[in-house]
Amino acid sequence: MPDIHHNQENNLQVLTISGEIDASSSIDLDQAIARCLTESKNDLLIDCTALNYISSAGLGVFMSYVEEFKNRQSRMIIFGLNPRVAHTFSLLGLSDLLTVAENRTEAEKILNEA
Amino acid sequence: MKRRHTIACSLSNLKGVRDFIRESISEQVTNNITSEDVVLALDEMCSNLMIHAHQCNPDHTIELMLDTTNPNCLVVEITDDGNAFDINAFREPELNNLVNEKRKGGLGIRLVKSIMDSIEYFERNGAKVCRLTKKIQ
Numbered sequence: 092m093p094d095i096h097h098n099q100e101n102n103l104q105v106l107t108i109s110g111e112i113d114a115s116s117s118i119d120l121d122q123a124i125a126r127c128l129t130e131s132k133n134d135l136l137i138d139c140t141a142l143n144y145i146s147s148a149g150l151g152v153f154m155s156y157v158e159e160f161k162n163r164q165s166r167m168i169i170f171g172l173n174p175r176v177a178h179t180f181s182l183l184g185l186s187d188l189l190t191v192a193e194n195r196t197e198a199e200k201i202l203n204e205a
Numbered sequence: 206m207k208r209r210h211t212i213a214c215s216l217s218n219l220k221g222v223r224d225f226i227r228e229s230i231s232e233q234v235t236n237n238i239t240s241e242d243v244v245l246a247l248d249e250m251c252s253n254l255m256i257h258a259h260q261c262n263p264d265h266t267i268e269l270m271l272d273t274t275n276p277n278c279l280v281v282e283i284t285d286d287g288n289a290f291d292i293n294a295f296r297e298p299e300l301n302n303l304v305n306e307k308r309k310g311g312l313g314i315r316l317v318k319s320i321m322d323s324i325e326y327f328e329r330n331g332a333k334v335c336r337l338t339k340k341i342q
Binding site for chain 1: 220
């Protein structure tokens with residue numbers, strides 16, 4: 092089971108995901124992002140530093156929120172992918188559609204530049 | 206060597222399936238990236254079958270067989286008595302459509318096709334078999 096924590100930090104929301112996201116646990120990720128959208132209009136950073144595995148079910152969840160964040164004019168930035176998880180993103184060529192940063196510093200830089 | 210694993214069609218079993226695959230192919234597939242790609246592709250195949258052919262009914266089972274005899278090629282068979290879900294007949298959605306339609310599915314098949322070298326379906330003793338192969342370098 093993945094562990095998903097939600098934090099409000101000043102004018103940011105941070106979702107920290109650890110463990111594995113597959114077809115059985117992607118619903119938890121889906122609900123967590125949905126909750127972020129309901130609770131705040133702030134930008135969302137998703138910390139994947141401790142995410143060890145993701146299958147298409149989890150990637151599909153990220154993709155399904157791209158449009159919603161765009162419509163609200165806020166940002167969803169994923170950061171801290173380990174090489175394995177980054178490879179799964181690259182197999183699908185998702186980097187054009189999702190905003191992925193190396194680490195938190197880079198993620199915040201992207202927000203500040205926007 | 207051939208190793209078999211019978212899986213009840215509950216998504217909570219996927220973690221155990223991944224562990225079984227990792228352990229079974231560890232000696233044949235020494236490249237970590239290739240090994241984890243295979244784990245991912247087979248996770249996608251099993252979850253697709255559980256969801257689309259068996260509606261996640263835990264009384265239904267599918268059988269996974271991994272044949273690591275040939276050092277240059279991993280052969281996988283997934284045997285299933287449900288309605289085979291032929292991924293060769295499925296047209297993957299465009300990535301942009303996934304965003305526009307807020308669809309949460311369709312990416313798995315794209316992953317399987319990009320990772321595995323061949324995917325074929327046939328019948329044996331009245332059951333549907335999907336055979337997938339992966340060349341090992």
